[in-house]
Amino acid sequence: MFANRILFYRTDLFIEETDEEAGEGEMELRIAPKMSVMDKLKILGDAAKYDVSCSSSGSFRRNDGQGIGNTVAAGLCHSFAADGRCISLLKILFTNECIYDCRYCINRCSNDVPRASFTPDEVCELTMEFYRRNYIEGLFLSSGILYSPNYTMELICETVHRLRTVHRFQGYIHVKAIPGADPMLIQRAGYLVDRMSVNLEMATAEGLRAIAPNKHRKNILKPMRQIQNSITENKNELTLYRHAPHFCEAGQSTQMVIGALPESDYQIMSVAENLYNKFSLKRVYYSAFVNVNEDRDLPAPAGGPPLLREHRLYQADWLLRFYGFKVDELLTEQRPNFNTAIDPKADWAVRHLEQFPVEINRADYYMLLRVPGVGVKSAGRIVAARRFGNLTFADLKKIGVVLKRALYFITCNGKMMYPTKLEENYIVQNLVYQNRMGRGEKLPFLADGTSYRQMSLFDDCHFEKNWKAVGD
Amino acid sequence: MEEKYIICEDSLEGIFTGIYEAYALREGHAHVHLQIGEEDNLRLFAVYLPVSSDPVKTEKVVQTLRSRLGEHVYHTLCRAAASCYPDKGEAVYKTVVDALTAGSGRRVMENLKNPYVARCFELARFTANEAHYEIEFIRFQELAAREGEENTVLFSKIGPKNNVVPFVMPHFADRLSIENFMVYDENRKLFGVHPAREEWYLVAAGEEFALKDLDLSQKEEKYQELFRTFHRTIGIKSRENKKLQRQMCAYRYQDYMMEFAQK
Numbered sequence: 001m002f003a004n005r006i007l008f009y010r011t012d013l014f015i016e017e018t019d020e021e022a023g024e025g026e027m028e029l030r031i032a033p034k035m036s037v038m039d040k041l042k043i044l045g046d047a048a049k050y051d052v053s054c055s056s057s058g059s060f061r062r063n064d065g066q067g068i069g070n071t072v073a074a075g076l077c078h079s080f081a082a083d084g085r086c087i088s089l090l091k092i093l094f095t096n097e098c099i100y101d102c103r104y105c106i107n108r109c110s111n112d113v114p115r116a117s118f119t120p121d122e123v124c125e126l127t128m129e130f131y132r133r134n135y136i137e138g139l140f141l142s143s144g145i146l147y148s149p150n151y152t153m154e155l156i157c158e159t160v161h162r163l164r165t166v167h168r169f170q171g172y173i174h175v176k177a178i179p180g181a182d183p184m185l186i187q188r189a190g191y192l193v194d195r196m197s198v199n200l201e202m203a204t205a206e207g208l209r210a211i212a213p214n215k216h217r218k219n220i221l222k223p224m225r226q227i228q229n230s231i232t233e234n235k236n237e238l239t240l241y242r243h244a245p246h247f248c249e250a251g252q253s254t255q256m257v258i259g260a261l262p263e264s265d266y267q268i269m270s271v272a273e274n275l276y277n278k279f280s281l282k283r284v285y286y287s288a289f290v291n292v293n294e295d296r297d298l299p300a301p302a303g304g305p306p307l308l309r310e311h312r313l314y315q316a317d318w319l320l321r322f323y324g325f326k327v328d329e330l331l332t333e334q335r336p337n338f339n340t341a342i343d344p345k346a347d348w349a350v351r352h353l354e355q356f357p358v359e360i361n362r363a364d365y366y367m368l369l370r371v372p373g374v375g376v377k378s379a380g381r382i383v384a385a386r387r388f389g390n391l392t393f394a395d396l397k398k399i400g401v402v403l404k405r406a407l408y409f410i411t412c413n414g415k416m417m418y419p420t421k422l423e424e425n426y427i428v429q430n431l432v433y434q435n436r437m438g439r440g441e442k443l444p445f446l447a448d449g450t451s452y453r454q455m456s457l458f459d460d461c462h463f464e465k466n467w468k469a470v471g472d
Numbered sequence: 473m474e475e476k477y478i479i480c481e482d483s484l485e486g487i488f489t490g491i492y493e494a495y496a497l498r499e500g501h502a503h504v505h506l507q508i509g510e511e512d513n514l515r516l517f518a519v520y521l522p523v524s525s526d527p528v529k530t531e532k533v534v535q536t537l538r539s540r541l542g543e544h545v546y547h548t549l550c551r552a553a554a555s556c557y558p559d560k561g562e563a564v565y566k567t568v569v570d571a572l573t574a575g576s577g578r579r580v581m582e583n584l585k586n587p588y589v590a591r592c593f594e595l596a597r598f599t600a601n602e603a604h605y606e607i608e609f610i611r612f613q614e615l616a617a618r619e620g621e622e623n624t625v626l627f628s629k630i631g632p633k634n635n636v637v638p639f640v641m642p643h644f645a646d647r648l649s650i651e652n653f654m655v656y657d658e659n660r661k662l663f664g665v666h667p668a669r670e671e672w673y674l675v676a677a678g679e680e681f682a683l684k685d686l687d688l689s690q691k692e693e694k695y696q697e698l699f700r701t702f703h704r705t706i707g708i709k710s711r712e713n714k715k716l717q718r719q720m721c722a723y724r725y726q727d728y729m730m731e732f733a734q735k
Contacts, residue, residue, distance in 0.1 A: 041698055045705040063646045065669070070647045076608045077720070079731060081707035084716025091706060126698070129691070132626065132651060133612045134644075135699045135731075171647075290710050304710050384582035391585065398590045444716045 035116055037126070043116040047096040047107050048142055050292070051199075051255065052285040056088045056137040056172040058250030059194040067168025068132055071194060071250075075172075076137050084444060089140035089174060090130055094118055094155055098144030102201075102212035104260055106292045107144045117146070120159040128167050138172030138194070139163065145178065153181035153189070160192045172250070177227060179219040186223050190230055195250040195282070198224050200275070203268045207261045211298075221279075227252045228279050251282030258313065259306040260289040260298055264336035269316055269327045276320060286313045311444065312338040319345055322376050323369045341432050343441055346372040349409055350424045350431075356409045357416060361390050373406030393417050404434060405441075475518045476504045477511075480561060485525040487553045487561050491568055492529040493521070501573065506565035508558050541571050542578045551596035551603075554635040563591040602632050603639035609725045610640070612653060613696075614689040623668070624689060626653035630728055637664045638674065645672045656683065696730050703731040 057075030077086035095117035096107045106113065123141065130136045141159060146152050156175050163169045173193040177186050190196060198220055202208040205217040227248060234247035254275060256268060272284040288305035291298055316338065319325040323345070330344055331337070339347045349356065349372050358371055360382060368379040378400040385391060385399060393412050397403055407417040408427045420426070434440030476497065480490035490506045497504060514520070537546045552564050566588035571580035576589075584590045612626035626648070630637075637657045641664040644653060648666070655664040661681050666672040718726075726732040 038698060038701060041702055042705055045702045049706050049708055063649050065649050068648060068650060072643075076604075078608050079703060079729065080717045080721040081703060082714065082717060083707045083709075083711040084713040084720060085707070085711075086720065087703065087706060090702070129695045130699060132648060133614070133695065133699075134610050134628075288711075290708065307711065381582070381584060384579070385584040387579070388576065388583045389585050395585050395590075398594075399584055444713065444719075 037122055040116045040118055040122070041092070041126070043114050044093045044096055044118060045091070047113075047144075048091045048093045048140070050106070050287065050290065051091060051140070051142055052085075052287045053174065053197060053253050053255060053283070054086055054088045054091060054140065055253075055283065056174075056194075058282055059172060061170060061249070063170055067170055068128065069138075069169050069171035071138075071170075071172045078134065078136055088137045089172065090127055090136045090138070091140040092118070092123070092126075092142075094123070094141055094143035094152070094159065095146050096144045097146050099147065100145055100212070100214040102215065103293065103295050103298060104201075104211055104257055104289065104291075108293070111293065118159075120155070120162050123159050124163045124167050124169075127163060127171075128169060131169070131171055138174070140174045142176040143178070149178045149180035150182050150185065153178045153185040157185055157189045157192070160189060164192050174250075177223040177252075179215065179223055181223070183223075183226055186226060187230060190227060190247045191245050193248060195252060196227055196248050197253040197255070198227075199255045200271070200284075201255070201257055202261065203256055203263045203271045204261075207263060211260060224252065224254070224279050224281075231280070251280070253281060253283040253285060255285040255287055257289050258286050258310050259301070265309070265313065265316075265338050266327070266331040266333065266336035268313060269320075269331060272317060273320055273327045284317060286310050286317070308340050308443070309338070312340060312344060316344045319348075324366055325370075341435070342428065343372070345370070346405065346431055350427050353422055353424060353427075356422065357411045358409060359411050359414065360396065361386050361413060371406055371409050373402035373404070373409075375400075404439070405431065473503050475515065477507050477515075477518055477520045478504065479507050479510060479520055479522040481525050482508045483525065484550060484553045485527065485530045486523075487564055488530040488533040489523055489526045490561060491565050492526075492533050493523045494565060501566070501569045506561040508561040536572075537568070540577070541580065545571065545578060545581055548581055548596045549592070551599040551639065552592045554599050554638070555595040556633045556635075557595060559591065560595050563588050563595060567592040599634040599636060599639070602634050603636040605725060606630055606632055606636050606640050607643050609721065609729055610644075610655065611728065611730050613686065613730075614692045616687045616689045623652055626651055627656070627686060628654070629656045629658055629683070631658045631724070633659075635660060635662070637662050640664065641666065641672045641674075658683075700731050 054077075055075050056071070057073065059071040060073040061071045063070040075088065077088045079087040081087055093107070095115070096113070097115050097117065098105075098107045098109055101108045101110050123139070127136070127139045131138070139160075141156055143152050143156060146155065156178070160173055160175060163173070172195075174195040174197065175189055175193050177189065177196045177198045179198055186196070200220055201215065202211055208215055208217055208220075230247050231251065234244070237244045238246070256271070258268065268286070275281045275284055288307050288310040289299070290305045291300040294300065316325075316330055319330065320327065325348070330348055338344055342350075349370065355367075355370075358367055360368070365379055365383050368374050368382055369376065374382070381399045382391065382396070382401075385395065390413055391399075393403065396406075396412070403417065408420050408422070408430070410416070431440060476499070478490045478493055480486040486508070487506065494501065494504050494506060534546070537549065549564055549567065552560055552567075567580060567586075570576050570583060570586050570589055571578075576583045580589060581593060584593060610628045610630060612628045615625045615627050617624055635657070637655055637660075640655060644655070645666050650668055651666075652668045653666050656662070661677040661679065663675040663677060664672060665675055721729075
């Protein structure tokens with residue numbers, strides 16, 4: 001029976017547009033009982049939203065005049081959802097049917113949620129029509145595990161292949177490599193897409209075992225290594241043959257869930273650093289844990305998901321990738337978590353005051369990068385602008401340095417901006433005070449770590465008690 | 473020494489012609505200024521020299537800028553000249569002076585100590601950022617094909633502060649090379665038009681032009697509704713953050729985006 005179903009679905013899939021009523025009917029019975037594209041999009045968009053990655057950067061390709069689409073190296077965000085996250089790609093699952101039972105996942109097989117599956121043609125049509133209206137930058141296709149990893153990967157490959165060849169789509173495509181799928185399938189997908197990703201899910205192997213009984217660390221790292229090797233080979237090929245096909249031009253990424261298990265920031269960041277150095281990943285994403293299943297063994301933080309912690313991890317991630325920091329400089333075994341009150345870079349700076357103040361007109365680029373309030377762009381501009389003459393604080397402001405953070409750590413022509421003490425407690429107090437007054441660091445949510453919330457009539461604000469008081 | 477104000481039109485040609493005339497005066501640049509449009513409050517000890525745009529002079533300036541300062545600086549100056557701020561003429565002019573006469577040359581945009589260069593840099597950045605946002609946030613609508621024709625046309629209306637249409641068009645001309653599309657700048661009554669598989673061009677519609685109601689294609693409503701649904705479902709409830717949403721996509725862009733329209 002099982003094999004039969006697969007056969008039916010495959011017939012429908014791989015033989016072009018046959019009008020066999022019986023075949024289609026059978027398929028719909030199993031996969032999607034009379035469901036409109038709208039309903040499917042509702043279910044499968046909803047199911048995909050916990051995947052963080054939505055970037056469309058890292059790949060540059062011009063249109064060849066034969067089809068629609070190109071890619072932009074910097075990536076483009078086409079809209080922003082109510083949670084403030086960007087919508088760059090049409091992020092959907094191919095199907096939310098899944099044979100696995102991962103405890104953090106809304107689509108685990110033991111959950112009673114509405115299930116749906118797209119057909120490859122539906123995915124292609126949605127992508128093309130959204131793309132030409134400039135709603136999206138491309139497709140992000142993930143999937144629950146339908147029947148087996150191989151079967152699922154084959155479906156993904158088929159969809160992407162159709163999009164690239166039949167519809168001649170030249171925009172951005174990001175697909176998941178399904179752990180446990182045949183390396184040949186992953187290879188095939190890699191030549192069709194811009195980015196592939198395998199989710200690491202948990203920072204530690206023990207954590208993964210506890211939370212996702214069907215997934216194994218080894219199975220996740222294997223495709224990751226394969227993709228890495230293929231990208232390296234492809235780069236060598238491309239230096240020899242300019243027109244060789246690209247393999248995952250935009251590299252690979254992964255994602256870790258934060259706050260489901262008691263892992264320290266130090267553990268998480270060390271894993272991220274290893275992934276960058278040893279697996280040459282383009283991005284590691286961190287996803288604040290949302291207890292969607294209300295699983296009683298998993299934490300359900302009262303203030304909502306740990307957004308502030310996630311934010312600090314991303315800041316540290318940027319420090320690793322663009323600022324030349326090492327994890328061991330930011331955190332240690334004895335101090336395994338980030339200070340949530342100030343950002344990781346300022347935190348590092350106040351603990352290394354022996355290296356400050358930095359003279360803006362002399363310090364080298366890498367030291368400038370380490371000054372809080374100076375970013376990659378402003379450091380570059382400082383180095384370029386000081387060829388033409390000594391810079392003053394007014395110039396720095398125009399260049400884009402955040403002086404209210406930087407002023408404790410820099411001198412211009414030997415002078416500080418205001419007389420300040422070069423003392424850890426003094427600086428920390430000032431930075432924290434600024435943050436608390438809302439004049440300091442711009443956090444994407446309220447400073448206590450909870451997200452912005454609009455008060456509604458139905459919030460419990462003890463109205464009842466007050467009414468009673470009025471009544472009395 | 474009396475101050476001289478060259479008065480030019482608010483356009484790229486106007487500014488470049490103005491720069492040409494400023495150099496043609498041969499009086500140094502300390503007391504010569506470039507101003508866009510007439511000033512209401514005239515100065516007592518100043519000479520005003522109106523110039524009208526001249527394609528030949530513009531072309532000469534363009535050639536000089538491109539060959540001596542490079543494409544990067546040239547494009548930055550063009551972006552600054554497309555800004556909505558009236559001091560752009562002076563900023564662009566004095567930046568060119570800093571590059572050609574004071575000798576910073578191809579590195580002129582790095583000389584941020586010079587207040588005019590810094591201003592020019594700022595204006596160019598604003599235009600570039602806005603063009604980038606429009607590239608992201610433009611929403612095309614498919615218009616109904618005329619009777620007997622099969623060609624569809626994609627249409628989009630925007631309301632940018634700076635004149636970004638010329639910077640937005642090349643992106644879409646590459647991306648949607650096989651489509652007919654139009655981008656309409658409501659504030660300047662300016663069309664960017666791209667016929668399928670051909671070069672794009674600009675059309676100024678004139679002051680009196682008013683856009684008629686659009687006749688949308690049959691499928692259009694369906695895909696708008698689909699994307700609205702997607703836009704709603706993809707947000708995570710427990711992370712809701714309207715402030716962040718507004719920060720990333722300002723209301724002035726949201727006004728033109730169909731997924732934010734109140735239905």
